[in-house]
Amino acid sequence: MSAEAGASVHVLGVRHHGPGSARSVRAALERLQPDVVLIEGPPDADALLPLAAHAEMKPPVALLVYSVDHPARAVFYPFAVFSPEWQALQYALERTLSVRFIDLPQMHRLSPEDEGAEKPEAVEQPGTPRADPLGALARAAGYEDGELWWDHLIEQRQNPEGVFEAVLEAMSALREGEGELSPHEARREAHMRRSIRQAKKDGFQRIAVVCGAWHAPALVQQRPAKEDDALLRGLPKAKVAATWIPWTYDRLGWRSGYGAGVESPGWYAHLWLSPQRAVTSWAARIAHLLRDEGLDASSANVIETVRLAETLAALRGLSSAGLAELRDAALAVLCGGDATPLALVHEKLEVGTGLGVVPSEVPSVPLARDLAALQKSLRLPPSAESKVQELDLRKDMDRERSRLLHRLRLLDIPWGTPEEDPRNSTGTFRETWRLKWDPELAVRVVEASLFGNTVESAATSRVVTRAAEATELDTLTALLDAALLSELSAAIDTVLRHVQALSTRSADVPKLLNAFPALAHAVRYGSVRETPTGPILAIADGLFERILIGLPGACVSLDDEAAHQRRDQLRAMHAAVALLEGGERTEEWAETLGQLVHRDAVHGLLRGAALRLGVELGRVRDEELGTLSRRALSPAVPPAEAAAWLEGLVSGSALLMLHRQDLWAALDGWLASLTRESFVEHLPLVRRAFADFSTAERRAMGERVKQLSSAPAGGREQAATEELDAERVARVLPVLSTILGVRIHEVA
Structure with a gap:
């Protein structure tokens, strides 16, 4: 009689990540005393199994298996301390027993030729059927919630006696009503049966198999080996690698999109530790x-x-x-x-909450090791909790932290997210980041390793590659800005050459408008980072002159949508000019804005916006503002055009316009001149002009309405004690109250 014929196989069907299942597995293994433990998992990672017993290994952790040639094709096998598979693994390693994974290897499943291969962002747990067997069993038992039923029946159970027999019987009954398995699931079960036969051939007599409950019936009833071999013949292969990575409890939950997850992993951990x-x-x-x-x-x-x-x-x-x-x-x-x-x-x-820990001996790509070393030296340990990090770039440590975070963003590893765009920050020496380590960033690190073995070299290579591929000037200038923030000196020169070459050929004013703010920011931020900015400033000045020449023509013949886009570009350009702090440059910009203000062919929104920017520069006197306001808001101007002009002018800080008496008088006269039908038609446009103001700002405007005089002379304010035309005020107050969103009694 062969050793294979005398071997006994005990299949323990479990639910992944369940403390009751884990407790039952430990008890069953203690009773069975197997000489080999087979676990549903990726055989590609068998060499990593001994590391699970390392003293520094702290669940939750996960096995990451990925394609070497296409790292984005990857899967995770998460384990918590209360996972039955983890406890089975610990049992075997504590007793130096042979332990193997028996699922279909990922080298077959991650091949691009495999129709069933996972998507790049796939997160997998072995043994997850397409159907919901727990839900079906729960409904049969009178429960509406499969999670709740399993929790009461299995996870809170203290006596494991008879659990696996009952689970096997229930799953066998469920599978009798199911149709044919998908080809992918059929191959998985065929490989698990083949692995059991191989264990018998290797001379093991007491074989314990820990697998998803759904698969248990298929492993108990062995099929002819030739049928399984036929299913597994000719499968595609890919070169794969595996490693252990830290995991988080929230990634074990349903909300992560993880199909074999559990709704409350923290509760299950509590049940395991405090039964x-x-x-x-x-x-x-x-x-x-x-x-x-x-x-x-x-x-x-x-x-x-x-x-x-x-x-x-x-x-x-x-x-x-x-x-x-x-x-x-x-x-x-x-x-x-x-x-x-x-x-x-x-x-x-x-x-x-919390992030697991893996030992430093875990194999990983060189980039991952360099990142781990940087995290340690900069005292920035990865955490699953979202934390705010304030950086002062005048301090060496904080500057190095900023440099690392910016370089990781260039590599599409968003460990840190800026709380505020540095372009909008008033203090160039401070940065605020929100840090949160997502376990799936481990895949991003593997992907980025194709560009280099260190964070610096990989980020440099990534920038150079993107610069060579860029066809738009604004893409290049944004890349230059990012390279400066990352202090990638080797990449900055390369990007500058591409910017210089493309900028000399570009005559598209909108594209130049998109590119200039990034260059201005690069000049300003480069000085903070102690990066030479002379070549960047020379390119920026060349773009600036071409923008001034072409801007008036780029602001005519625009529809409303295009006008709003150009308005946003004007604002960004205005901020960029202020950032460069150049006296002559500011004068030239103010003159160009003046051309827009006085050119009738320019869209009304842009004429109003240009006037607003001129007011911000202090280049528009109150008398001139009053004259322009009366002209733009005169009865001869179509109401839609007047409303667009008004939106362009008032959008922004209310304080800047609040005490411009002539403006309010012109607005008063315009509103009083509208017919009822015209007012109703254009009210949405007018309200949009005031939509961004706060309640306090609108209340202040209401107070200003009370002081409106019926006929301001030459733009000069009349005494506040002058008699008002009560009938006229009565007509105006409801109108302005509707626009400003302030109740009548608040301004009466």
Whole structure:
């Protein structure tokens, strides 16, 4: 009799990431005493399994398997401390038993030739069927929620006796009603059966198999080897690599889009660590969290919460209180019926926060090792929690941190996100970043490693490549700006050459308008970064002269949508000129704005916006503003054009226009001249002009309305004590109140 014929196979069907399942697996393995443990997982990562026993390995962690030639094609196999597969792995490693993964290798599944290959952003957990077997079983048992049913039946269960037999029977019954498996699922189960046969051939006598419950029936009933071999013959292959990476509890949850996830991984971790006093200790944790947030949560409240949860469990016919009962009890007692704190409990406790840890011995691409070294030396440890980091670029450490974060953004590794665009910042020496490490950024790091082995070399190579591919000037200038922020001196010269070459050939004013602000920012920020900016300034000055020449012509014959786009470009250009702080340059810009103001062919929105920018520069006297306002808002001007001019003029800070008496008088006269039909027709346009003002600003405008005189002489303000035409005021007040969104009685 062969050793293979005498071998015994014990299939333990589990639900991924369940403390009850994990506890049952440990108990079953202790009872079976196997000499090999086979786990549903990627055989491509077998060489990494011993690292799971490393003292520095702290779940949650995940195996990352990726295509070497196409790193974006990657999958994750997450493990929490309460995952049955993790406990099976720990059991085997603690006893130096042979342990193997038996799922279909990812070298077949990540090949571009494989129709079933995962998408680049795929996140996979082995053993996830397309159907919802838990939901079907829950409905048969009278539950509406499969998660809740499994939680009560398995995860809170203290006695594992008979669990796997019952799960196998239930899954066998469910699969009898299912049709044919997909080719992909059929190949997976064929490979798992082949792996079991191989274990028998290798002489193992007591074989324990830990797999998803759905697959258990297919592994218990072996099929002829030739049928499985036929399914697995001729599969495509790809060169793959694997590594361990840190993972987070929120990525184990349903909300991450992770199909085999669990809704409340933090609760499951609690059940694993505190199985005997789960209800009491959970209520205490909620109270601690609420106290940390400055909310009342006394010991008496905790006791009442526990009592209520247990009472609810009894009323619902449950043997013990679960998460649903604790949630309802906490809402009633600790949260006083307010669901808002309960959302915090869900995020911080039920889902959970924190990032796992992997040992430094874990194999990784050189870029990942360089990034880890930089994170350590700059004291910027990755964290799953969103944290704000304030940087002062005058300090060496903060400047190096900023440089790293900017370089990572160039590599499409968005670990940090600027809280404010540096172009809009009034202080060039300060940056504010929001940092949050997403486990999936590990794939981005692998992808970026194609450009270099260090963050600096990879970012430099990425910039040079993008510069060579760029066909638009604004793309190049934005790239130059990013390279300056990243202090990539080797790339800056290359990008500058491309900018110089393209700028001399470009005569498209809108494109020049898009490009100039980035150049201005590069000049200003380059000085902060101690980068030579002379060549950049020379290019910027050349663009500036061509913009001044072509701008008036680029502002005529525009429809409303194009006019709004050009208005935004004017504002950005205005800010860029101010950033360069050049006296002669400012004078030339003011003259060009004046040309737009007085050119009738220019769209009304742009004439108003240009006048507004002139006022900001202090180049428009009150008398001139009054004259231009009366002309633009005269009855002879079509109402739509007048409304567009008004929007261009007043949009921005209300304070700048609040005390311009002649402007308000012209607005008063224009509104009074409109017919009822014309007013109703153009009200949306006028209201849009005032839409961005705050309530306080609109209230101040209402106060200004009270002081309007009926006939200002030559733009001079009349005394505030002058008699007003009550009938005229009565007509104007409701109109302006409608526009400004201020109630009549507030300005009466």
